[in-house]
Amino acid sequence: MLPSDLKAEQFTGYPPKARKLVVVHLGTLQQLPLSFVPSLLREVIDYDFKFPAERASIDQELATLSSLSPAQVKEWFHSFSQLSLSSKLEKLDWVNQPAQFVEQLSAYLWTTHQLDAFREAATDYGNRSRTVASSEPTAIPRLGIAVIGQGVQSYSEPLFRNLRKHGTYFKRVKPENGVELLMAAVETRAKAHPVPYGHWYVDGGQPADHGPSLSCVSFQKLEPVRAALLKNIQTEIGKPGMGPEELRTHMARLSPADLGIGREGDEVMQRFEVKLLTEGSGTQIFSTTFAQWTAREVLRRAQPLTLLVRFAPRQRQRPMNELMSGGDSNPQLDLTGSLIDADMGAYYQWINQQRLPGSERSSFLVWFEGHNQALAIAPSLPRGTESNSVLDLGQLLSLAAG
Amino acid sequence: MTASSFKTPIPAHELARHLGCSRRDFLRSTAGLALGTALMGGSPFVHGQAAAKKRKVIVITFGGGARDQETFAPEGQENIPYMLHELAPQSSFFTQVMNQGILGHYVATASLATGVYETLNNFAAVPPEHPTVFEYFRKDLNRPSSSAWVVAPSNGFNRIGESDYRSYGPGLGAKVILPKHLLSAATSGTPADYNHLLRDNYETPLYTPQIGGGEFELQQMENILKLSVDDFMTHARTVSSPDELSVYIAKRLMKQESPNLLWITMHDIDIAHTGAYSLYIDAIRRTDRLCAELWKAVQAEPEYAGNTTMFILPDFGRDADEDAGGNGFQHHRTGDAASRTTWMMALGAGVRQGTVYDRPLQSIDLVPTLGAIMGFSPKLSQGKPIHELL
Numbered sequence: 054m055l056p057s058d059l060k061a062e063q064f065t066g067y068p069p070k071a072r073k074l075v076v077v078h079l080g081t082l083q084q085l086p087l088s089f090v091p092s093l094l095r096e097v098i099d100y101d102f103k104f105p106a107e108r109a110s111i112d113q114e115l116a117t118l119s120s121l122s123p124a125q126v127k128e129w130f131h132s133f134s135q136l137s138l139s140s141k142l143e144k145l146d147w148v149n150q151p152a153q154f155v156e157q158l159s160a161y162l163w164t165t166h167q168l169d170a171f172r173e174a175a176t177d178y179g180n181r182s183r184t185v186a187s188s189e190p191t192a193i194p195r196l197g198i199a200v201i202g203q204g205v206q207s208y209s210e211p212l213f214r215n216l217r218k219h220g221t222y223f224k225r226v227k228p229e230n231g232v233e234l235l236m237a238a239v240e241t242r243a244k245a246h247p248v249p250y251g252h253w254y255v256d257g258g259q260p261a262d263h264g265p266s267l268s269c270v271s272f273q274k275l276e277p278v279r280a281a282l283l284k285n286i287q288t289e290i291g292k293p294g295m296g297p298e299e300l301r302t303h304m305a306r307l308s309p310a311d312l313g314i315g316r317e318g319d320e321v322m323q324r325f326e327v328k329l330l331t332e333g334s335g336t337q338i339f340s341t342t343f344a345q346w347t348a349r350e351v352l353r354r355a356q357p358l359t360l361l362v363r364f365a366p367r368q369r370q371r372p373m374n375e376l377m378s379g380g381d382s383n384p385q386l387d388l389t390g391s392l393i394d395a396d397m398g399a400y401y402q403w404i405n406q407q408r409l410p411g412s413e414r415s416s417f418l419v420w421f422e423g424h425n426q427a428l429a430i431a432p433s434l435p436r437g438t439e440s441n442s443v444l445d446l447g448q449l450l451s452l453a454a455g
Numbered sequence: 456m457t458a459s460s461f462k463t464p465i466p467a468h469e470l471a472r473h474l475g476c477s478r479r480d481f482l483r484s485t486a487g488l489a490l491g492t493a494l495m496g497g498s499p500f501v502h503g504q505a506a507a508k509k510r511k512v513i514v515i516t517f518g519g520g521a522r523d524q525e526t527f528a529p530e531g532q533e534n535i536p537y538m539l540h541e542l543a544p545q546s547s548f549f550t551q552v553m554n555q556g557i558l559g560h561y562v563a564t565a566s567l568a569t570g571v572y573e574t575l576n577n578f579a580a581v582p583p584e585h586p587t588v589f590e591y592f593r594k595d596l597n598r599p600s601s602s603a604w605v606v607a608p609s610n611g612f613n614r615i616g617e618s619d620y621r622s623y624g625p626g627l628g629a630k631v632i633l634p635k636h637l638l639s640a641a642t643s644g645t646p647a648d649y650n651h652l653l654r655d656n657y658e659t660p661l662y663t664p665q666i667g668g669g670e671f672e673l674q675q676m677e678n679i680l681k682l683s684v685d686d687f688m689t690h691a692r693t694v695s696s697p698d699e700l701s702v703y704i705a706k707r708l709m710k711q712e713s714p715n716l717l718w719i720t721m722h723d724i725d726i727a728h729t730g731a732y733s734l735y736i737d738a739i740r741r742t743d744r745l746c747a748e749l750w751k752a753v754q755a756e757p758e759y760a761g762n763t764t765m766f767i768l769p770d771f772g773r774d775a776d777e778d779a780g781g782n783g784f785q786h787h788r789t790g791d792a793a794s795r796t797t798w799m800m801a802l803g804a805g806v807r808q809g810t811v812y813d814r815p816l817q818s819i820d821l822v823p824t825l826g827a828i829m830g831f832s833p834k835l836s837q838g839k840p841i842h843e844l845l
Contacts, residue, residue: 166555298578339729339731346782389733390731390733393736398732401776
């Protein structure tokens, strides 16, 4: 089936808001090529469970597409239309299983050496959409904070190497009550500018005390879900015909209920948490990977105004089957390795923050927990410099965030 | 895919050129290498039948997937001290090796070995579709099975030794040795002390297949490597990673079988898929050390010293930090320039030392180059011989 054959009744399996949205824009979807539509439907099918920023983004994308003239549609999607797809792909149920289609499309594009052409088409589309899209300035500039190196007594190698050229390195920070000061500042922002899913706290270990104004995800809090997932995987691996790709497909289909999460609670958040574990690679076993990936996904999906990420020590490297058994309640920790992981994770957090609208106004702070090293990036701060100022974390944050 | 996933990129060819130039400038300033275009002229290779018969070639894939910024770019230099200070000055270094194929480790290694961008399922135990370098070598030169060996890291690689291509295929390829299977056989499936060496398939970290290994592997150990189970296990206890075990096996093969064509696929670096940057860096440093260790072993073995050419090259890179479609070093899924652009080092017999070449090559150029050096004809390869090495 091709997009031109789409009919409203084919979307009865979609959740209500998603179905309504598709039906409104059905005429537009019918004009678009098969190499593109399932990627869009993959986002739309989860519309009912997406964050407000994601919904706004989908609304805007569909509105933009619907506003194009036939000639513009032809121009925008020319490169996508040039891609040659197989009849096998056309026969897949891409309306109801768009994610599986995209997975198979990706494999097909690699195999037929069309991935680069697809990449170019997608990049071109992204650029056009962004040019057309109008984004309202955020109520306040975004703020990102990364706290790294928990538990490390001393470390002599230079930190923040990737970020130094972008900001000011502070080497005489007063570390006392650092986490509390940062948490208090973040909560103050959240209370002053309440936005649903607008202010986040991610912890790679056990979360510090925090109020309900923050959306919180933590490695420790998800321990039962991780355990259920690892058990599920162990069972699946033993089944005949199971391989890495099949396992990935299986994991992508798991719902909160499959992993023992009850129906009560915030379904948007529950689905988000499950995806962190089923779509992330290594998030199930290493807390540093979990924190980094969660930060990436929070920024990409929720587009928060505030994101505080506190990395915690991960367990040391062990064979994968041992890591997966999850039986050791007191695993040995790799403190230095975790600091190096988190240092890179902080860099990625900043990169992902800078991909969001309003990046020219954003601020970022990374602090080596318990120590006197930090780095701040802000429009008001010089780049590639060092400061001898003696500041506590609250003062440093005020300096960075204004 | 949403619109916000994309930003205007630097065109891929420009970025690839930049990556290559960064390596060249760095190598020239740090290791004192010369630019190869200034030295083009007569071949340093010794041609002739007697020399060709003695010629040994070792290929090491610096796997699985390492980026510039953690290896030959200025900020990565601290991770590769052995290659930089010991091997590079002895080598011809190619700064731009492009992999235009599928960026999965098995399929990419198969492409390197056939000289054709293979399209097989990366996760299936299937042979390459086109004849491998081992088949060309053995059939054209009428060499015995002991002359070509592959030491490979994981379950998926057990079919890499030969294709099922008509007129080549079964019986004409390389013998494949999987050190993890040896270990599994030696420990009779209860490898409590050796679990750290049985890690497999980083690409989907949660997939942990059963490692094979039985009577056949025990025979390999005893008859070919001349190792008792006890000796093997004693040594295994002293190594820290699967690649260290592979290098140990490779050295035993060199001593016992002296293959003319030895292919070693490293894989520790692919631990990056777990997202732990420190483990990725540790693995690069280990692989760097192991490459130098192998080169030392070459010098120490009478059968190899003086007549061996060694090639070191990654199968591909990893995604760039800036590519919104990926997650930086963790994967190699975007197909961006950083993930497709790598380097190659050739050193030893016939190689012009201390020279850098920055013209773009394809990773499939390796097989026809080996053919030209060793005297066989890889008819179906789609690459071109690297004339700087001939």
